[in-house]
Amino acid sequence: MISVIAYGLTLGGILYIISIGFSFTFGTMKIVNYAHALIFTIGGYILYATLPRIGFYPAAVLAATLGVIPIAFIIERFVIRNLYGESVDLTIIATYAVFLIGLDVLKWIWGSNPLQMSDPINKTFTFLGTELPVYRMAVIVIALALAILIEIFLQRSMAGKIVIAGLEDKETVRGLGISVQRYFTMVFIIGSALAALGGVLYAPITVVEPYMGFQILMLSFAVVIVGGLGNWRGTFVAAFFLGMVMSVTGRWWGPASEVAVFAILAVSLLIHPIDI
Amino acid sequence: MPSQPILETRDLSIAFGEYKAVDKVDFLINTGDCAGIIGPNGAGKSTFFNMLTGMYTPTAGAVFYQGVNITRLPVEKRVALGMVRTFQLVSVFDSLTVLQNMIPPVDRFRRQYANKRLFYFGEAESPEVVECCRTWLAKVGIEKRGREMTANLSYGEKRKLEIAMALSLEPKILLLDEPLAGLSDVEIKDVLGLIGGLRGKFTILLIEHKISQIQNLVRRLSVMHEGRMIAQGEPLEIIHDREIRRIYWGAGAE
Secondary structure: OHHHHHHHHHHHHHHHHHHHHHHHHHHHHOOOOOHHHHHHHHHHHHHHHHHHHHOOHHHHHHHHHHHOHHHHHHHHHHOHHHHOOOOHHHHHHHHHHHHHHHHHHHHHHHOOOOEEOOOOOOOEEEEOOEEEEHHHHHHHHHHHHHHHHHHHHHHHOHHHHHHHHHHHOHHHHHHOOOOHHHHHHHHHHHHHHHHHHHHHHHOOOOEEOOOHHHHHHHHHHHHHHHHOOOOHHHHHHHHHHHHHHHHHHHHHOOOHHHHHHHHHHHHHHHHOOOOO | OOOOEEEEEEEEEEEEOOEEEEEEEEEEEEOOOEEEEEOOOOOOHHHHHHHHHOOOOOOEEEEEEOOEEOOOOOHHHHHHHOEEEEOOOOOOOOOOEHHHHOHHHHHHHHHHOOOOOOOOOHHHHOHHHHHHHHHHHHHOOOHHHOOOEHHHOOHHHHHHHHHHHHHHOOOOEEEEEOOOOOOOHHHHHHHHHHHHHHEOOEEEEEEEOOHHHHOOOOOEEEEEEOOEEEEEEOHHHHHHOHHHHHHHHHOOOO
16 A cells, blocks of 8 residues: 555656656646657657766756756647647647657667666665565655755746736737746746656656657647646645556556546536636 | 826727728827717627727727837737726636735836845735735725625725726726626716716726716816717706707617
């Protein structure tokens, strides 16, 4: 039971780290960004490629997280920025194209075989008679720390207030003489770096393979909608809630875990239909 | 130089498909003036406003601000030049407190605040910023409600907050889109008093659909009807013009 809860929290932490950027892009710009899945995957691959060279795990994590920033910048500048005000389906098609192109580049470089990574900490501790991997607990702690940082940024900085205002009504923000574009770009880049961090943290739990981002993006999509579009606190709650749902249902019957997530997504849509 | 034009349109037009929402409007307002545009609902007043402020791009004609053609200048750059507007549906941020609503507009003063620490996250709560926000709230008389969530304000208070946000941008010309719409009689008196007190400080242009509300406030009145500017002049002149009375009251606006 304890290990099921711990795994649920770990999954929740990963889902949160990935979803937060996705949620902000969705909430501020009304863009469903499939390229987010690509960034997540690239994060995993950069970790795989740099770890043997650097040798020090935290440094490789940092390299992967920061390494995607130029890629995110290019995607924002040449794709995302042209999608402002376009219909949601067009944003899906355009960013999905970026995802597919990137996927082929990854396959070209590393092939499509899954690459195994080992647990970077490889220690366990005993909690109430259950043995738990330290690494998974570290993931939960990182997710919580990020949530607190994001909350402090939004609540206490002036830029954070402008982002909140932009989530509510970006036309009014422009009407106050503020170039919202600059803030949205900043949010997009930070969100992308976090997606890469999510891929990095997830890699040792699963395997690094070209499609790792796709499956997780669908889950992330569910998190963002269940949590409420552009609602960063809702995203936090939904990520841990759905992580727990996956862990618990997966315990009884593996294949049911994702189905349960999408069943909850469907119920959530019935209760709160979204209009974009 | 009070006779210098601050804002001018020539042949300004916009069409949505076949429908000409605004059709060849020539309009001029001088620096320091207080002018109103009236007209029934659907006359094209707000659409005209949206072209002045940059939310819509005209299909023909041009907008000049202090003699410079700004027809295609983005909204935020016009604000930087001193053109500030409020909206018909009051536009404030419900998800922030009243005080925090002032933060986006006063953000451009950020460099003046003493704090130069990199990645300093507490600036939104620093005494300088709070004081600056409170000063602007005091100008419209809602500083006591600063800590409340904006969603809890009455519609009239939200309108005042919106005006405070506009004032903090230090406009040269303030464009008010139906500032009295949706307000109670008491609130109307309040907001009219507020706007009246701003006259002479900078140029004011406002839209209204009831003449009676603003005839004592403005010095010049223009009448819009079916996308055209059909008359411009002093308020009394306009009110007593037989042709305008026929079109305007005939259209059932009041």
